[in-house]
Amino acid sequence: MAMQTQLWYDHYQGAVYPLDLYAEATHGQHKQKVVKSLVRLCAQFIVRDSTMTQQTLMHVPQELFIPLMQEALLDNRDRSMEAIIAMWPLETLHLHKLVPDLFTSLLPLYDGMYLSDIVRQSLRYTTCLSHTFLECLKKRTPTKLRFLDMSGYPTAEVILYYLATHCMLAHNEARQSVMVDMYNRAVQLLPDTASPVSNLIEADIFIRLNAFVTSDQTNSELCKALKVSGFPEAKLHLCLDKLDATCLGEPKINILLRQYLTGMRLKYNSLNCEDFKNLAPMLERFTNLTALDLSCNSISLYQSDATCEVMADVLSKLPNLIRLDLSNNRIKTRLRRIISSTTRPLQYLRLVACGLTVSDITYLSMSHHVTGLREMDISENNLSSACRNLGQLMMAARSNLAVLEMEECYLSDEQLSSLQTCIGCVESLMYLNIAENTVTLPVLAGVIQTFSKLPNSSVFRFAYPKECYLPDNTSEDERFKTEGSSLLTECGGKR
Structure with missing residues (x-):
């Protein structure tokens, strides 16, 4: 729980x-x-x-x-x-x-x-x-x-189960009514002597909702409810708009992927390359899909060219896709092959802990996605060798990028200093996250000053600089943190 x-x-x-x-x-x-x-x-x-x-x-x-x-x-x-x-x-x-x-x-x-x-x-x-x-x-x-x-x-999972149960109840009562009617006709009883059957629902009712499924029990009940919702004689119909299937695994997910969906999240399902290839024919059907989340699985794309081709083919057949999360799947030099064939530029791209390399960042900086990218999260990737390419990416997306997260990217003082000019050119930037990168107070203060001068700057997220941590001296740590926070606040000016 x-x-x-x-x-x-x-x-x-x-x-x-x-x-x-x-x-x-x-x-x-x-x-x-x-x-x-x-x-x-x-x-x-x-x-x-x-x-x-x-x-x-x-x-x-x-x-x-x-x-x-x-x-x-x-x-x-x-x-x-x-x-x-x-x-x-x-x-x-x-x-x-x-x-x-x-x-x-x-x-x-x-x-x-x-x-x-x-x-x-x-x-x-x-x-x-x-x-x-x-x-x-x-x-x-x-x-x-x-x-x-x-x-x-x-919708809470318990409510989803409640709705699915009532969908099955309405279906069973409708079947009972049909059977009683058939029996009455068989024995040629007059209508006024027939035993009435009280139905839970007398007219067609449609409920459209977002589903969040984690348990086998809810998954089983929902699958049955969705199946009977499509029957001509059904009275209560459940229609899914967005689906979040978590901790279920590929076989159970495959059963759920038979709905009209605009958003899909398949996080924490231990999907591997073979599992994804099995799901691919179903995923291709969702031509109205705008958001897809495949994060936190075990899809090692850099080890399987065949899986890369399958994923690229799936994404190319989703013409409305603008939001994509592939975090915690190993991509490593395969980003171009995966997302270069998408029809529309992505507006949201999350690639946390994907093992991104210089070639991946270089591709992003020159791809068609930079014209539409508004939110990008490339945290937990070692980007120390891709600093120059990262700057090119910022410059290419400077008119539309509003959220940029680079937490724990192993960026040093020198690298952040070189990125400072590029950050100052991203005029649309509202939110910048560089936490968990080891930097000193002067460099951090300089980045804050640059960011605070942007017309749309709103939130800057960072960790305490190195000076705030002294070995074996907790009281001094707290003093430096307080003084450092005050200094950084002053550097922010309007913030």
């Missing part, structure tokens, strides 16, 4: 959930204070009591259902939400039109507490909405709602 919780938070960093880098934070103490309109203030007061909500809905125009539902979601008023869904005037309900997008600003890149807060908030939305909607269906509330779209917000 502890591992599962940890994976939940890790799940929302990376390719699948893009950040709106230029938007303000929408949650917690970082949230921008906005004065609510009179309509929203009245709605906030009404949804505090479900009886008042129910009475109000009988007298207000349809346009006011939306602010009432917004306030019920924000305040987690499930009973009021149930009353609103019961009288919802439309056949569709889109979650992203009712609540703010939580994946905004640069905060999730470095603030773990903020990330966990927005994850919990988003799970509250999908949990409340899906549970309340199914309760309405079970109580046979005469709602008009037929299509519930929760895509864009993560």
